[in-house]
Amino acid sequence: MEKIYLKFYEEKTRKIHEDELSKISDYTCLSVSKDGSVELKKNCFIGRIDKKNAFAFLIREDSEDIFLNKTQANNLMDNDIILLELVKGKPVVKKIIKRGLEFIIATVLKNRKGLKYYTDKPLFKTILVDDESLIVSGSVVKLKVNDIKNERIYTNLEQVIGHIDDPDIDILKIVAYHNWPETDFDLLEKEANKLNININKEKEFRLDLTNDFIFTIDGADAKDLDDAVSLEVVDNNYHLGVHIADVSLYVKPRTLIDEKAYEKSTSVYMANKVIPMLPRKLANDLCSLNPDTDKLTVSCLMVINKDGKVIDYKIEKTIINSKARLTYDRVNDYLKNNIKFQDERLNEVLKNMEDLSVILKNLRNKRGALEFKTEELKFIFDKNNKVIDIELRKTDVAEELIESFMLIANETVAFHMEENLFPSIYRIHEKPDSEKLDKAMDTLSKLGLPFNKKTIVNAKELQKILKLSNDKDYENIVSMTLLRAMQKAEYSNNPVGHYGLAARYYTHFTSPIRRYPDLILHRIIKELVFGENNNKKRYNYYENNLSEIGKHTSAMERKAIEIEREVVSLKSCEYMVDKIGEEFLVQITQPTKTGFFVKTDKGIEGFVNVKNNHRESSFNEESLAFVIGGKIYKVGSFINVILTDVDMLDLKIDFKIK
Template sequence: MEERILDLLENIEFKERNLDGIMKQLGLDTSEEFKTVMKALNALEDQGKIVRSQHNLYYLPKQIHVYIGKLSMNKRGFGFVRLDEEHDDIFIGKHDLKDALEGDTVLVELKKHSEGQREEGIIKRVIKRGQTRIVGELKKGKRELILVSDDILFDKPVYIDQAHSHGAVAGHKVVAEIKTYKPYLKGNVVEIIGHKNDPGVDVASIVYQHEAHIDFPKEVLEQVSHIPNEIDKEDIKSRVDLRNETIVTIDGDDAKDLDDAISLKKLANGHYQLGVHIADVSYYVEEGTDLDKEAYERATSIYLVDRVIPMLPHKLSNGICSLNPHVDRFTISCLMEINHEGEVISHEILPTVIHSTERMTYRHVNEILGGDIERQKQYHHVKDMFFLMQELSDILIQHRKKRGAIDFDTNEAKVIVDQKGIPTDIVLRERGVSERMIESFMLVANETVAEHFKWLELPFIYRVHENPKLQKLQQFSTIAKTLGYTIKGSLEHVYPHELSAIVDASIGTPEHQIISTLLLRCMAKARYDEQCLGHFGLADEYYTHFTSPIRRYPDLMVHRLIRKYLFEKKVDEQTLTHYASIMQEIAEHTSFQERKAIDIEREVDDMKMAEYMESHIDEEFTGIVSSITNFGMFIELDNTVEGLVRMEDLSDDYYFYDERSLQLIGQRTGKRFKMSDEVKVRVKGASKKEKTIDFEIVGMKSNKKKKKTVIIDKHRKHQDVHKRKRQDQKRFYRKKRNKK
């Protein structure tokens, strides 16, 4: 019935759009049919698929300039409704919001506007609430507790009766569920996170705000309790025994979930035999179990400044699945023969058992390769393999470079916190030789496994990275030109090696980090897919994620498919139909969860960086201009801390934003600020709550004549000219009246 009504209303020739007219046109007249039509109309109206006018006539939203979109609020009280990528956002003034809140899906009606002006709208009603659970701090009210949201864009208080406080008191950070929205927000506390001053509560609040799982359900822990702490000796017989091989893990100093190990030796023909041995997580996490369902929901581990929220319980992630040294572990191994050009000329994917020789760290391996005699003596029994690894890694890096792979060599920082969760330092993560070695070996293993299954044409999950969109490439090209770099060839058919050449050309220059970061931003987001669509950034036709099944569900799924197809030889119709039916859904869910995890990690880092800078107010630092906008410019310090110099704080002149050259230009002095400029800044302010940092330029003198900031664009400039003319006319007639 809903489809019939939509088809009818789609016809612009249809005039009798009231209930009677719809019934008549559909050939319906009984009381039961009346109820069915009424129910369908109400459902369509609730979904925002149709709109009822004040005269009870029904239309499709687009027919009367009404649209559906998602509301994003600004902390100044106004908002924007985002429709889709093809339409500009619709501005909503603070008096036109009705009862809509941040994240709500709303029905918005356009106001009349002049050509060239931003479209403005009025929210007619909320179709779907974006937030039903709120994380925030409880404060004491007159009769009730008042929840103040951590989200500064959600500025409405939520009132909570003592009877529904779940035992929480003022000062607690809690999760509350909104029960009513009118006439004001009322809710119930559903979980107490902790007191606002307790260590780690600030980080946990962000995790809860994104509705990520922290604790494992009882049924999962019950299942895990029955998993042994040692491998089953009987199952060794069905595996290739590599326990006598020299195999090492190389990870960060504080890593505990060791899911990959490496072996390497030279063959008689001069080629390299590289073994990438990955924890056999699929052996312990069986499909359809409570443990598997929870791992699927989480989809990834989340790495935060003070903790890891694992995809799998610690007994697995740090225990029986972790490739700890000097103990037997089950693995799935990819053994590859690689020639001196970096090509994999043969490979095997095998169920194996290993006994890790050493638990190495990046720091120790870098010291060995750097010539540290004491460290070489300490690991004399394995040190030669590290030099062979470096040799092969260099070959693989050159192979990828010839292929056109882009090396996004961007700085990453680590926030150091004390036992109370207070940030004490922000340090750059060093990418030494050993980090690049392991990266190279993981990449070649992922590529090899992906190509293997691509040619088998079996249901599988791939990691894909599509070509960047033309509009984003054009923006990058414009910025790159201002820095002296030009993309060769057509932007519509750009190849990875053309972009890689720009990154390589910028190495050793002040703008290298800017070029790398901006290019990374203009890339499409990598995601998972059931189709093998290639990886643009790696300039490769085949890619998957095979090497981290402890912390990524797609890798676990790849292992499960390897077990089914290769080890158990199950390629029957039932098995293939099953995996074909679920693979795209798994790909979409894990891609979504990955993006959510990245958002949580970034938000926590932003909060802790702002908290760190709160103790450095008025201190001076040197940084580079990392971004130019119409409201100011962002300055990035050496430790990657980024702060905003607002347009109103550029006090020595009257600056305008030149959109074409992406520069801020002083109207009186002609002084310019562009990307990669080095500037000295003072910390003007920082807010842990808002996760923001404000800078001001050191030594910038005040320009007393400056009254306001102007943003240059063709429409605004046109409006300003007419505005000044009208003001001049008003002043002329005012003077004339005064003389009279």
């Protein structure tokens, strides 16, 4: 029954089609039609609880929230999903479908009565732990909620996260809040140290590229170098090599390292901290394509003509020896400012790479790929790990070059898998939801951007809008608004293509050190394409399991993104907390009925609550603008504000208009 009730909530509907009607045992709030559909009765509601201290609200998106008094809300917790019935106009909680509180992160302090558990946000109930033997005063712990009854929450210890005085304890708490898999890294490092691959033996079965001019281009602080590139121009065609670390050789199925990698499915990058998918022995040493060392790789070797079309390709097991470890900054210095490398051959290859990158980019633009302008915050820390400054990272020529090469390699491998009918995992991106897109376009129309609403779902029409905003003050607002309207890209065994890239074939092949889908794809290539284990049993395994692998890895990717965003908010708040009362120039990025979101020149986001701070104000829904004291405030406007509050618990930053 819980699954059926949750279906109503997740699909945000009052009517669902349920094939197995025999599973329905409680018809209190349900009615069943002859066509097999199940409907919520008019006086019944399913929704999420917003719990205050002595009362709560059932949140409803389509109409007014339902108020629950202290008695009605007594056994409820924040974010519970419940079934509620209105009996003679009064709310009656019929069922708690799903508890919102599954885990508790608490700081432990000792008093005269024993250990007491303090949460960042009050739960208004006593926390009881079944076994406290591993807990000491000052511990920060993760507790699994077993039951909630009246004024008590019954739990057991899931994890000791650390100590209240540990550096980065706030980041570790965020990771724990999101229930990221706990890993014994010491044990995994021991397992990785046992791995022994005979590289000389491997040479017998690989294409030897150790004498080829191959190198890596990455960020200066990158340690897991999983891709290298090479390029030759022969008869006016570009012979591009994309060489990817052969992680699948080291990480075998059903090993402890593989199981833990699948659990996480991705590395998580947070300010100055990384939770790697693989043990560092693999990620930074054995598999990392460090220079001047023979490394085992899987290469996609492409011949690309002057129009950017792949006219021939091979996918091979290879061995390489990287001739240089280049950084984006240094390559940008050469390509943009002509600060040359001492090696003239390197200068020539990089110029040819830039030419090919432009050709590939133009081809993607021609077919309708969407180029969103995004900003990434880079936090600068002092020796005490305190944020002292923030810089905006922007994609430049070198970054675009590597991105173009990885994209074409991913497309080529996806083409090979799909055309040859191999089971495979793909990176897919479906068309945007028309309702969300309409709403986004309503916002952008206030910037005066021309567009044809009838053809707006066409990627080329969206591309025009993005191009029109290039180098304008509101360029990032346009990208951000359209990105919110897009579907989320995900992993699937069903190759439906990639809308944002306007790519018929697309997968993730190029980052097996930090993404599990890439690792799985490498396994499939080696087993089925190269024929190393091409039997019916393995073929059926992938046919039967890739759908579930796609769902799991997509879910873990979304969770990792949530963690990364929350850490960005945490570090932004830490940077701003001692600047209350200071003045900032900000840009309005998104209006709401109560105020508007703004962004500083360093990319820090905050909110201006107009309703609370300015009585003489009005909101015009047509223009999505506020009128305050005769002045108009709309999307894209630059205004001066004063920082009024930094909430370190909810990670929110508030401003008021100067």
